[in-house]
Amino acid sequence: xxxxxxxxxxxxxxxxxxxxxxxxxxxxxxxxxxxxxxxxxxxxxxxxxxxxxxxxxxxxxxxxxxxxxxxxxxxxxxxxxxxxxxxxxxxxxxx
Numbered sequence: 649x650x651x652x653x654x655x656x657x658x659x660x661x662x663x664x665x666x667x668x669x670x671x672x673x674x675x676x677x678x679x680x681x682x683x684x685x686x687x688x689x690x691x692x693x694x695x696x697x698x699x700x701x702x703x704x705x706x707x708x709x710x711x712x713x714x715x716x717x718x719x720x721x722x723x724x725x726x727x728x729x730x731x732x733x734x735x736x737x738x739x740x741x742x743x
Contacts (some may be wrong), residue, residue: 674698 671681700732 670685672678672683672685674682682699684697684699685694686697
């Protein structure tokens with residue numbers, strides 16, 4: 649009995665690992681490449697980092713929106729209070 653013959657085929661090229669994306673589009677504001685993923689395999693955790701995309705006009709717009717929302721909430725509260733007060737029965741001394 650003899651030895652098995654070596655295969656005449658040479659090994660193929662090593663497969664290249666395609667690196668995964670680490671930057672993504674924000675799901676809330678839809679800004680391109682605004683979310684970055686950092687993975688620490690040694691520590692066993694990952695974190696998402698949002699890049700600072702706020703411009704002065706964005707801050708002003710957010711402030712105006714918050715002011716409008718607060719005003720609308722105050723107006724709605726006044727309307728509810730007015731309805732409650734207008735539905736009360738008149739007092740005995742008021743007749």
